[in-house]
Amino acid sequence: MSQSVHIVALGARTVIGLSAETSAAAARAQISRIREHPHLVDRRGEPIRVSLDAELDPGLTSWQRLRKLAVPPLCAVLTKLSSGSDWRAPLELLLALPEPRPGWSDADSQRLAEALARTAPPTGGQLQVFVAERGHAGGLHALAQGAQKIACGAKDLCIIGGVDSYLEPCTLDWLDANRQLVGQGARSGFFPGEGAGFIALASPHALRTLRMPSLAKVRGFHGAQETRLIKTNTECLGEGLAAAISGAVSCLRPQEYVDTIYCDINGERYRSEEWGFALMRTQHAFKDATRYVAPANCWGDVGAASGALLSILAVRAWERSYSRGPLALVWGSSESGLRSSVLLEQARTE
Incomplete structure (x- = not known):
């Protein structure tokens, strides 16, 4: 950029x-x-x-x-x-x-x-x-x-x-x-x-x-399309989500890893399996991909509000100093096939 x-x-x-x-x-x-x-x-x-x-x-x-x-x-x-x-x-x-x-x-x-x-x-x-x-x-x-x-x-x-x-x-x-x-x-x-x-x-x-401070920085982003959709007879292999994540983390420098993952996993088997398959292709980018944040058990499935709200959780974690590190990945999965992922970075204090 x-x-x-x-x-x-x-x-x-x-x-x-x-x-x-x-x-x-x-x-x-x-x-x-x-x-x-x-x-x-x-x-x-x-x-x-x-x-x-x-x-x-x-x-x-x-x-x-x-x-x-x-x-x-x-x-x-x-x-x-x-x-x-x-x-x-x-x-x-x-x-x-x-x-x-x-x-x-x-x-x-x-x-x-x-x-x-x-x-x-x-x-x-x-x-x-x-x-x-x-x-x-x-x-x-x-x-x-x-x-x-x-x-x-x-x-x-x-x-x-x-x-x-x-x-x-x-x-x-x-x-x-x-x-x-x-x-x-x-x-x-x-x-x-x-x-x-x-x-x-x-x-x-x-x-x-x-005259406002930066709360966080957008490091990378990418979108992709999944063809094996929920409510169909095809088996999702996480290809679209993997492509979206790979594109977003392609800007990572050597020895940089994603510290925290925020996602819209909501209890549906399709979404959990999709993440599992996508992770097989992208696990090299994460410190610990098993520790993801999925707040659907708190506020329910919030649909189109997911991306903004999940990003807000990442920013507030940095503001309140309880984040696991300076890099966070946010991803979302629409029923129609759109897959989007954004890599956020903690704002540096002067």
Whole structure:
């Protein structure tokens, strides 16, 4: 990359915290908010166990629910950016949203993007919202897109993020029909969750202008496509994920190894096996690949919000000095086949 890319601001809303700081602290403490849904049941008449935002009306659905999840953390990032200097140039938001599924359509994505575009920065100016990609890997794909624009000099500052919620009746019915819910009759499954995360990326010039410290540095990123997908009769061998990870860690220097892994493993057999196969091809890059961080047991599966939220966990671990080392790899796996991986580095203190 021609110039360095820095993370300068974080914003998050999860079921275990209403900010990036509290969400990361609760995830580290292994606090779980997985509960029975107040009124929805599965095909056997049993309550569905979900990770539900207690501050939101359980009956609020569709893009309006995602807007409620996304606006507070997005405003938190915009406020942090405005605290050091007035940045009046148009800001670009690269957004990851759910993949099309029962309960979520392309029209919902468009409505949400338009609603978030009306979230103006405190100092004025315009927020331009673009849907970068979909699903679990979408947020990391957005981060890679933003980092590439800054690295080549096309942008000095941009925001990336993702928001998702599985707590739509049609979506839960669809998950139940595909045996993806934890419960009787499913060989593997996950707890549906919801959340939103946003990250501001900046160039060295933007760092000086905003008078903000670097929280972390983006060292590498890569994306790939998996053809052996979940819910098909093909056996996944981790080829797409291995390619994404290999590309992201190709910038490692001799004697450099990834210290910590953050991923969206959620309890589904497909994802665990995919990681196992990918690891066979990439284990040379890790100090200890068996010690990965997968917080789905705390905040549930957060879908398109995974990439941003997992990256926030890595940054907060460095800020609070409990990380295992200066290098962290974040990877995500979308159901439609997108695989994305980002290598982050701890910011150096002068």
